[in-house]
Amino acid sequence: MIEMKDVWKAYPNNMKAINGISIRIEKGEFVYVVGPSGAGKSTFIKLMYREEKPTKGDIVIDNINLAKLKEKAIPKLRRKMGVVFQDFKLLPTLTVFENVAFALEVIEENPNVIKRKVMDVLEIVNLKNKARSLPDELSGGEQQRVAIARAVVNSPEVLIADEPTGNLDPDTAWEIMDILDDINHRGTTVIMATHNKDIVNTIKKRVIAIESGRVVRDEARGSYGYEA
Numbered sequence: 001m002i003e004m005k006d007v008w009k010a011y012p013n014n015m016k017a018i019n020g021i022s023i024r025i026e027k028g029e030f031v032y033v034v035g036p037s038g039a040g041k042s043t044f045i046k047l048m049y050r051e052e053k054p055t056k057g058d059i060v061i062d063n064i065n066l067a068k069l070k071e072k073a074i075p076k077l078r079r080k081m082g083v084v085f086q087d088f089k090l091l092p093t094l095t096v097f098e099n100v101a102f103a104l105e106v107i108e109e110n111p112n113v114i115k116r117k118v119m120d121v122l123e124i125v126n127l128k129n130k131a132r133s134l135p136d137e138l139s140g141g142e143q144q145r146v147a148i149a150r151a152v153v154n155s156p157e158v159l160i161a162d163e164p165t166g167n168l169d170p171d172t173a174w175e176i177m178d179i180l181d182d183i184n185h186r187g188t189t190v191i192m193a194t195h196n197k198d199i200v201n202t203i204k205k206r207v208i209a210i211e212s213g214r215v216v217r218d219e220a221r222g223s224y225g226y227e228a
């Protein structure tokens, strides 16, 4: 469960990106975050994985208050969440297997367990046959699938995705949605910021719309609501 209570965020240049947001997201939900460019979607998402700290208010994830979290406790929080970005952010010199294994090696997981978990998750994203490839030998959609595998290999409770289909052609974007939907059905909460009107209007989920740093709509099975 994720709860924001009257959260405000101003950047050091005094840009007020989030202006009093209160929301609650239950375990297992799939939520789209939509809104015009500059509305505060990325900031909203960055607050959730503690990339940014709120100026005011509380953000509670599984009884951990991010507003009060010490720097040294951040790695433990991050183990509860996987993050996927528009530009994949894979390590270019590591193979697909190594990119996905990396998060487990950092926590000194047993090598046999690493192998099993990585191959299991590569199966979910349908990339077992590319385990030895390097990222630049893959298509954009395949690279994003590796990034998703890396984000979920640790079985996080929450998967946060900031425009995961933003760099992909429409067909590939739908493939990514199938995978995110599958991961959600396996029990992971998914929170996805997106500008993809077709996806939001077709695969109906909860929609939180943000404008000028405020929630202007929060609808179960909502729609995109803006011109694409």
Ligand SMILES: Nc1ncnc2c1ncn2[C@@H]1O[C@H](COP(=O)(O)OP(=O)(O)OP(=O)(O)O)[C@@H](O)[C@H]1O
Binding pocket: 011, 012, 013, 015, 016, 017, 035, 036, 037, 038, 039, 040, 041, 042, 043, 044
């Ligand atoms: N690190 C930063 N320092 C200062 N201002 C920032 C910073 N990051 C974002 N902003 C500003 O905060 C506001 C909200 O930005 P944010 O990236 O959250 O919007 P967004 O809805 O994700 O936009 P887009 O859809 O274009 O990605 C914008 O005015 C932006 O310029």
